Amino acid sequence: xxxxxxxxxxxxxxxxxxxxxxxxxxxxxxxxxxxxxxLATGFMTPPDxxxxxxxxxxxxxxxxxWLAMMAYGLVAVSSFGLLVFRHPLADVxxxxxxxxxxxxxxxxxxxxxxxxxxxxxxYWQWDARMTSVLILFFLYLGLIALRSSLEDEALASKLTAVxxxxxxxxxxxxxxxxxxxxxxHQPAGVMxxxxxxxxxxxxxxxxIGFTLLFFALxxxxxxxxxxxxxxxxxxxxxxxxxxxxxxxxxxxxSVS
Amino acid sequence: xxxxxxxxxxxxxxxxxxxxxxxxxxxxxxLIWDGRRQAALLAALEARRxxxxxx
Numbered sequence: 001x002x003x004x005x006x007x008x009x010x011x012x013x014x015x016x017x018x019x020x021x022x023x024x025x026x027x028x029x030x031x032x033x034x035x036x037x038x039l040a041t042g043f044m045t046p047p048d049x050x051x052x053x054x055x056x057x058x059x060x061x062x063x064x065x066w067l068a069m070m071a072y073g074l075v076a077v078s079s080f081g082l083l084v085f086r087h088p089l090a091d092v093x094x095x096x097x098x099x100x101x102x103x104x105x106x107x108x109x110x111x112x113x114x115x116x117x118x119x120x121x122x123y124w125q126w127d128a129r130m131t132s133v134l135i136l137f138f139l140y141l142g143l144i145a146l147r148s149s150l151e152d153e154a155l156a157s158k159l160t161a162v163x164x165x166x167x168x169x170x171x172x173x174x175x176x177x178x179x180x181x182x183x184x185h186q187p188a189g190v191m192x193x194x195x196x197x198x199x200x201x202x203x204x205x206x207x208i209g210f211t212l213l214f215f216a217l218x219x220x221x222x223x224x225x226x227x228x229x230x231x232x233x234x235x236x237x238x239x240x241x242x243x244x245x246x247x248x249x250x251x252x253x254s255v256s
Numbered sequence: 257x258x259x260x261x262x263x264x265x266x267x268x269x270x271x272x273x274x275x276x277x278x279x280x281x282x283x284x285x286x287l288i289w290d291g292r293r294q295a296a297l298l299a300a301l302e303a304r305r306x307x308x309x310x311x
Contacts, residue, residue: 039273053262057272064276103283111272118265213280220287227294234301241308 011088013226020219027216034209042202057115059202063210065108068136069171071101071214075143076168079161089222091157092229094164095147096221100214102140109133112185120184128177129185132170139167 009015039059048055074097081090112130113123124130143160150156178187187194195203262269 052265054265054268056269060272060276107276110275114268114272118268224291224294227298231294231297
């Protein structure tokens with residue numbers, strides 16, 4: 001155990017359960033405090049000269065949109081880890097990340113829509129950015145539906161992983177949609193100095209807070225999935241033992 | 257003036273954060289509930305196994 005690398009140790013579900021049990025409360029507390037601080041400072045910012053107070057939706061919308069994409073990246077990397085390296089926790093990670101990514105994508109769509117109405121005068125338009133994020137949401141739903149529609153878990157994991165890797169093409173489309181097409185959605189401005197420091201500071205703190213929350217939720221979902229697999233393995237052993245006993249009983253009866 | 261009074265944008269801001277809080281609380285609650293359910297199932301199976309092996 002001493003000579004194992006961090007990736008080797010992380011590949012061990014028992015080690016992961018013990019590690020995550022220690023880390024999860026601290027991660028959750030850090031996420032809660034960071035988000036609370038970010039939103040408290042964000043709500044005290046002055047109104048934007050163009051958007052007025054509606055700019056405050058940015059502190060929830062932008063982190064949700066970032067995490068929607070990051071979560072899909074994690075699903076794709078985990079799927080690659082499953083298909084290529086057969087990492088024991090890769091499938092657990094991919095399965096756990098998909099519903100959380102779907103939730104953040106839904107939040108990005110809903111908050112974007114609620115920000116769009118006072119800013120653009122409409123809740124929705126079929127422009128490239130909004131439509132590509134909607135496709136990402138359906139892709140998440142597709143991954144969840146495909147996995148739950150197959151009885152054979154090993155096959156479900158592999159097929160879901162392949163779909164996740166094919167679907168990764170949506171990430172550059174979302175990222176560059178505002179540059180490739182003429183969209184109602186404004187171009188990315190956070191990393192290009194397009195956001196005033198008054199708003200940028202709470203925005204970055206909010207992004208850190210929501211990222212910590214994402215990892216806390218992902219860790220918890222992975223723990224649940226490991227427990228679910230242990231339950232299933234025990235149930236299989238029970239069924240197997242009961243069948244063997246029944247066979248032995250039948251054989252004993254036929255001999256006597 | 258209420259701290260949540262942002263003029264004509266108030267309903268949009270309040271709706272965004274209310275939906276965000278509700279959705280994230282529901283996800284967190286579901287994960288906690290699911291974790292407890294799996295742990296209880298596993299504990300019940302372990303207890304049954306130790307009972308069977310002691311017989």
